[in-house]
Every structure is written in C-alpha cells, then in structure tokens.
Amino acid sequence: MRVVSLVPSLTEAVAATVPELLVGATDWCVHPAGLDVARVGGSKYPDLDRVRALRPDLVLLNVEENRRVDADALTAAGVPVLVTYPRTVPQALDELAGVLAALGVTGEPGWLTDARRAWAAPVAEAGTRRAVVPVWRRPWVVLGGDTFAGDVLRRLGVVNLYDDDPERYPRPDLDALRARRPDLVVLPDEPYAFTATDGPDAFPGVDCALVSGRHLTWYGPSLAEAPALLTAQLSTLV
Known part of the structure; x- marks a missing residue:
C-alpha cells in the first residue's frame, strides 16, 4: 500500500x-x-x-x-x-486505531497503547482556571466548543470561557476577550507562533501560559506525553 x-x-x-x-x-x-x-x-x-x-x-x-x-x-x-x-480525546484514539486498521496494521502499536494509558484517568473536575485560548491573532481567533483541543483542556481541568459559543472558532475582538475576565490565557505555539510577550501585552495582569500546539491539537504519538507536558506548561506562567 x-x-x-x-x-x-x-x-x-x-x-x-x-x-x-x-x-x-x-x-x-x-x-x-x-x-x-x-x-x-x-x-x-x-x-x-x-x-x-x-x-x-x-x-x-x-x-x-x-x-x-x-x-x-x-x-x-x-x-x-x-x-x-475527532472532537474528543476518546474519538481521536479510536480514529487513530481505525486509520491504522485501514493500513493493514494488526495489533495496537506501543505508542497508541501508551496514549490510551496516559488519558485513562477520569476527567478532571472543572477547575478554577477560567481561560481563553487564542489560536490566532490579527484577527483574534479563539478555541470554541466541540473541538479536540477544547476536550484536551477540559480533561486537564481548564474551563474554556468560549466552550458554549455556537462557533467552533469564534473571532471576538480584543475588548470582547478581555470582557470575559479570564484568569488564564492559554497560548499555543502553533498554528500561530505566540511568544512570551503576546499574552502579557494583550492581557495585562492576567496569567498567561505558553503551551505546545502540537501536544494540544495533534492526535498521534504525541498524545502519549501530552497530559504530563501540558499540565507542566499550564502551571508555568510567562
């Protein structure tokens, strides 16, 4: 093939x-x-x-x-x-298994087993961190509801303030973002390469965390290390 x-x-x-x-x-x-x-x-x-x-x-x-x-x-x-x-972590794991089966792979590769194990813990209770998650700027685009990355954050205890938005990727302006009064801004390094200054400049006085876009949005071998890595990055503020 x-x-x-x-x-x-x-x-x-x-x-x-x-x-x-x-x-x-x-x-x-x-x-x-x-x-x-x-x-x-x-x-x-x-x-x-x-x-x-x-x-x-x-x-x-x-x-x-x-x-x-x-x-x-x-x-x-x-x-x-x-x-x-996939719009959830379980869907991603199942779809990965389906892709490999379509390629004729018999048995589950070790990285997929590791990923299932890494995400096997019960979903974290909604935490106190109320976040906005920009994925682009000029214009600002944020993570909405029914998204894979949103489910990743939810499972790590982060409350996405745009999770109930009818758009999966809303485009609020900066004033609207600030009006949500987040206490955390999650800044992935892809698809837009946010830097350590982007968050504090746009959201003065609000905690900002730079995270790996690959581990937040990719579904593949990176899923195995994503929970531990993202948890550490979310607790390291810029």
Missing part, C-alpha cells in the same frame, strides 16, 4: 508505525524529524497533481486541516481518501 498524508499528526502516526507505506506528506509534516518522503505542498493548498503522481492507494485527510474541495477532487480522480474528524 502507498499512503499520502495531508495531516501532520497522521503523518507522524503512520511514520511511527508503518513508515514503509508513507510515500508523500505536506510541507508542514515535520515529525518525525528527518522524514524523507515526497512533499506535496501545504495542508490547505496541496498540489493535487503531485499527490496523484505518487499513485497513492489512500490519502489521509482531516476536516479541519484540509479543504472539502481537495477531498472531492481526489475522489473524482479515483483516489481513495480517509477523512478524520
């Missing part, structure tokens, strides 16, 4: 399990380090001619990472696709 992945976290999962199947990935697929496969452009705007030229038996996509128009174009060209869309 020949596999092209247009999802960085799934690229890492395949490379960690059946690297011999992976023939193509996006320019943003930088894990594992030194990955040596054909590159097919970005997740949002892949070069579909390059994808087709690799003669894949399966292309891996995600509802949030990739565009419907590209999935439809690949399907119309006769290229099989598998589309993922």
Whole structure:
C-alpha cells in the first residue's frame, strides 16, 4: 500500500508505525524529524497533481486541516481518501486505531497503547482556571466548543470561557476577550507562533501560559506525553 498524508499528526502516526507505506506528506509534516518522503505542498493548498503522481492507494485527510474541495477532487480522480474528524480525546484514539486498521496494521502499536494509558484517568473536575485560548491573532481567533483541543483542556481541568459559543472558532475582538475576565490565557505555539510577550501585552495582569500546539491539537504519538507536558506548561506562567 502507498499512503499520502495531508495531516501532520497522521503523518507522524503512520511514520511511527508503518513508515514503509508513507510515500508523500505536506510541507508542514515535520515529525518525525528527518522524514524523507515526497512533499506535496501545504495542508490547505496541496498540489493535487503531485499527490496523484505518487499513485497513492489512500490519502489521509482531516476536516479541519484540509479543504472539502481537495477531498472531492481526489475522489473524482479515483483516489481513495480517509477523512478524520475527532472532537474528543476518546474519538481521536479510536480514529487513530481505525486509520491504522485501514493500513493493514494488526495489533495496537506501543505508542497508541501508551496514549490510551496516559488519558485513562477520569476527567478532571472543572477547575478554577477560567481561560481563553487564542489560536490566532490579527484577527483574534479563539478555541470554541466541540473541538479536540477544547476536550484536551477540559480533561486537564481548564474551563474554556468560549466552550458554549455556537462557533467552533469564534473571532471576538480584543475588548470582547478581555470582557470575559479570564484568569488564564492559554497560548499555543502553533498554528500561530505566540511568544512570551503576546499574552502579557494583550492581557495585562492576567496569567498567561505558553503551551505546545502540537501536544494540544495533534492526535498521534504525541498524545502519549501530552497530559504530563501540558499540565507542566499550564502551571508555568510567562
């Protein structure tokens, strides 16, 4: 089987399990380090001619990472696709198992077993940390409800002040964000590369924590270390 992945976290999962199947990935697929496969452009705007030229038996996509128009174009060209869309940690673990099964993997790889174990603890009770979670600025975009990253934070005891918003990624202005009166601002280092000064500058007097975007939003081998790493980062303020 020949596999092209247009999802960085799934690229890492395949490379960690059946690297011999992976023939193509996006320019943003930088894990594992030194990955040596054909590159097919970005997740949002892949070069579909390059994808087709690799003669894949399966292309891996995600509802949030990739565009419907590209999935439809690949399907119309006769290229099989598998589309993922986890909104909770349990869904992510199950979808990862499903992806590997579709690739012919029998048995569960150690990293997935470790990830299940890492997230097996009961969901933490809602904590006292009331947070906003920007994922972009200029304009400001924050984490809303029904998102995988939101579930990750919820399981770590963080209350997302936009969890009940009808939009999954609301775009409030800075005044509206401040009006929510958060006592914590969670700043992932991707997709927008927030720095140690961004939070204090925009939210003076509010605790700010820089966290790994990969561990907050990726579903793959990084899930195994995400709870411990994110917990430590959330308690280290900038």
